[in-house]
Amino acid sequence: MHGRMFTCCSLLGLLGLTAQAAADTPTRHEFTLDNGLQVVVAEDRRAPVVTTHLLVKVGSSHEHPGQSGLSHALEHLLFRGSSKAAPGEFSQIIERLGGSDNAYTTRDYTVYHQTLPNDRLAVAIELNADLLDGALLDEAEFLREIESVKAERRQHVEGDARALLYEQLQAIAYPASSYHTPVIGWMSDLERMSNDELKAWYRSRYVPNNATLIIVGDVRRDEVKNQVEHYFARIIRRDLPDAKRPLQSAAAGLRQVTVYNEFSTPKLFMAFNVPSYATTAHTANVDALRLIQAMLGRGMSARLNTRLVREQGLLANPSANYDPMARGDTLFEIEASVSAANPQPLAVLQKAVWAELHALIQTPPTPAELARAKALLLANKTYAQDSLSGRADEIAATLGSGLPLAQPDSDASRLARVTPEQIQYVAHTYFSAERLAVAYMQAKEAHDD
Structure with missing residues (x-):
């Protein structure tokens, strides 16, 4: 779903709508x-x-x-x-x-x-x-x-x-x-x-x-x-095998893999090991990661689209993905393809994405940018619940992750408390080479060379 540009007034209106939806x-x-x-x-x-x-x-x-x-x-x-x-x-x-x-x-x-x-x-x-x-x-x-x-x-x-x-x-x-x-x-x-x-x-x-x-x-x-x-009621309960949470070391070290395909546009995936709601010691960190995802990759006003597509012409179809609803540690993912109009090596694309991550680490976002991200997440949540299936899917994801049923109910209040400084802190904490796995899609002829 594409994001939207919001004015201050429309932000206030949308927040009001989401509050009403909660009610x-x-x-x-x-x-x-x-x-x-x-x-x-x-x-x-x-x-x-x-x-x-x-x-x-x-x-x-x-x-x-x-x-x-x-x-x-x-x-x-x-x-x-x-x-x-x-x-x-x-x-x-x-x-x-x-x-x-x-x-x-x-x-x-x-x-x-x-x-x-x-x-x-x-x-x-x-x-x-x-x-x-x-x-x-x-x-x-x-x-x-x-x-x-x-x-x-x-x-x-x-x-x-x-x-x-x-x-x-x-x-x-x-x-x-x-x-x-x-x-x-x-x-x-x-x-x-x-x-x-x-x-x-x-x-x-x-x-x-x-x-x-x-x-x-x-x-x-x-x-x-x-x-x-x-x-x-007639179905008999039975003892269950152990089901430990899938945990992943925070410092597994840089990992890389390359897949060669002569028919595909060169593509880059970057994935950082991060916690989910079920594994984090600090829920606010997970809320901040959700907001970073929105700021980087949700909609035409997001940073990856604004800076690396329209301004620099380096990427095509960039996105940022983070799903915190998991019973184990999960990933913060960034995906992008090489621009057909300005093809550059994948190493150049990766360096450009790192520059955007470092910008978050070095400088907190403006309150206006953070407000847009909060409004976008709350709007998407509201739209997803328009259908009965959407509501049931949210309950399934919550309970399937081992979280309490009421976990999503506090979304709006938790997101509202996240500050620009928390965004900067979380970016510094999780966006490191030690947490990174990278996958490259290269043309076959590049391998042959």
Whole structure:
């Protein structure tokens, strides 16, 4: 999403809107069944629609070497037959009811989500209980589905130069952390994965005390509680394997990797090891990193676009990315391509990006620039919550990261307290060569030379 230039008046107006949005947050309830299933209900009366998200706290960061891709492959296989739904029938049922469904796997958790008319909520709850405890995991279906997963990897990773470069960046950026494991899995592991491994993964992780059912929409708490208890209470809780946070040394040293591709524009990724909300000792540092991301890379008025694209003509399509919602240490990332109009070596681009980071280290931002960044983050948060799915996704990311449910509620007040001097301090603390991993995309002929 592109940023906007804000005047002082529009900033005040936007901050007022976000404050009103906070006041309009739907009524939220939380309860836990005897078997450990956590349930979050956010009542929203804007339309007779409901979104359900079944969050299971397992992702690629829980996988052991040699078993990468288990969580993502299991997500695929769960739609290929259960005690109540034939292969592919889960989605057909939701569609016949006028709804939609999908699923996604991350490093930390897996989510199965459905949106449908609120009078059909019981169907979604029943189907989610069946996902958690009724998967058949048939051998023939596994053999078909694992081929689909491998085809997905070939198309979306190995056939996509940028995705392949980013995967290599993650691998070197996390030498001591399980975040180096790609969510889709390494091809060598997918080729030797067995259905027995998936069955063991399912039995050990898909248990009610490792799951949360998130329901957002035009519903009533008591009605939801009765339906959830009816379908989920019978599922037995089981002991869970240990799941330590993925931590990464702050001083792993400079790491570099180069990928060669004759068909791609030369590209640069820079990634600094930084904490998340779940691992930081000082939440204000994470808030400051979020604001630095906005100042550097969000919108045409951001520093990278203003100085390195329009003024110096060095970069093309620069961005800064930082997601603090993770259960382990994470990365602050900067991405840029070589300008077609003024092609320069990647070393020149990297030096220019360092100059912008050093500018933050040496001089705090102006209050006006910091105010624009705060307004932009709050606006993006408000827009993301316009949909029921957006609200449910935020809850899933919060709980999947091991954070308290109320963590995002204080966003506006925390961001408001960040000062220009804190921005400077955080830039000095985290933007160092010892924390840096760099990935380069070079043309093949450059390698041949």
